[in-house]
Amino acid sequence: MAAYNLLSETDTIKQDTSTNPLTQNADSKWHDPVDNPQITLHNFSGSYDPDFSSFGGHRGRPHTGLDIFAINKKTKIYACMKGHIVFSESIPGYGKSIVLEVDKNELEKHRKNYSLKYDKEVIKGNLYDSGNKRYILYAHLNSYEFRKNEVEAGDIIAISGVTGIAEGTHGPHLHIEFSSKKLPQKGDGYKYRCNPLCYI
Ligand SMILES: [Zn+2]
Numbered sequence: 001m002a003a004y005n006l007l008s009e010t011d012t013i014k015q016d017t018s019t020n021p022l023t024q025n026a027d028s029k030w031h032d033p034v035d036n037p038q039i040t041l042h043n044f045s046g047s048y049d050p051d052f053s054s055f056g057g058h059r060g061r062p063h064t065g066l067d068i069f070a071i072n073k074k075t076k077i078y079a080c081m082k083g084h085i086v087f088s089e090s091i092p093g094y095g096k097s098i099v100l101e102v103d104k105n106e107l108e109k110h111r112k113n114y115s116l117k118y119d120k121e122v123i124k125g126n127l128y129d130s131g132n133k134r135y136i137l138y139a140h141l142n143s144y145e146f147r148k149n150e151v152e153a154g155d156i157i158a159i160s161g162v163t164g165i166a167e168g169t170h171g172p173h174l175h176i177e178f179s180s181k182k183l184p185q186k187g188d189g190y191k192y193r194c195n196p197l198c199y200i
Contacts, residue, residue, distance in 0.1 A: 028106050030199075031078045031154035033068065033138065033176055037200055040067045040171040053171070054118035055195035062189040065137070065177035066196040070160035072172045073142045077158040079151040080136055080199070081106060086149070086182060094139035094175065095164020098146075098157055099182060107134045107178075107199070114198045123198065125190035131180045139175040140164050176200075 043052040051057050053067035070077070079100055087099035116123065142161025151157060160174050177184065178199060181192035 027082050027103070028109050029082065029153035030110050031080055032200055033078055033080055033136075034070055034075050034160070034174060035078075038069045040069050040173045042171045044165070044171065046171075051118045051120055053173070054121045055193075055197065056120045056122040056190070057118070058120045064184065064188075064190060064193050065139070065175045066200070067171065067173040067175055068200075070172055070174040072162050073159060075160040075174070076156050077138055077141065077145075077160055077174060079146075079153060079155045079157050081110075081153050083136075083151060084149055085146055085151060085157065086135070088144050088146075090163065091139070091184075093164050094137075094184075096139075096141040096144065096158075096161065097164075098138045098141065098144065100136045100138070100151065100157070101182070102134050102136060104132050104134050104180075110199050112198055114195065117197075122190055122195065124194040125188075125192055127192045128178075128180050128194045130192075133180070135177075135179045135182050137177040137179065137184070139177075140173065 040053045041048060041050045043049040055066050057063035081102045083100045083102035085098055086101045091097050138158060140161055140163050141158040143159045145159060146157040162172055176196050178194045178196050179192045
């Protein structure tokens with residue numbers, strides 16, 4: 001509730017914060033990637049354009065993640081689940097990034113019946129359901145804050161930033177992806193990925 005002056009800039013992603021009974025054991029615990037996650041409502045030019053931030057957002061190319069409002073150098077980024085950090089390096093376009101590997105079955109306990117809300121939004125690509133591991137990618141980070149690669153839900157792993165966006169942005173954000181493939185490749189598009197709003 002600290003960000004009253006930001007309310008006009010953002011859109012609440014979820015209202016219901018009640019605890020899912022399936023999340024009681026430590027392996028299945030969940031923590032949102034930022035406190036009070038809200039989708040960014042403005043595009044990089046500063047115009048009101050929430051569809052720009054969604055998974056599938058219109059940019060003339062696939063937007064393969066979700067943009068969540070995050071203040072540059074201030075917002076704490078959390079491990080959503082118990083997992084293993086398998087990558088922490090810069091990626092062109094993504095900037096400083098972290099990939100957290102989690103168990104597919106544990107992640108699926110947090111899947112919601114999400115109904116598409118934005119114009120170009122999609123639910124998932126056709127290869128998302130393959131394999132036993134899932135990968136949560138956090139991008140545009142300012143700094144890495146984890147001490148060991150094994151993390152629990154709610155551990156702070158990074159501070160948000162604006163790295164990887166050469167042209168700058170009017171909507172400082174965390175770009176987050178859920179994938180069945182460890183690292184994104186050019187041309188994959190939505191193929192291995194899922195709309196993060198199915199979980200966040
Ligand atoms: Zn993005």
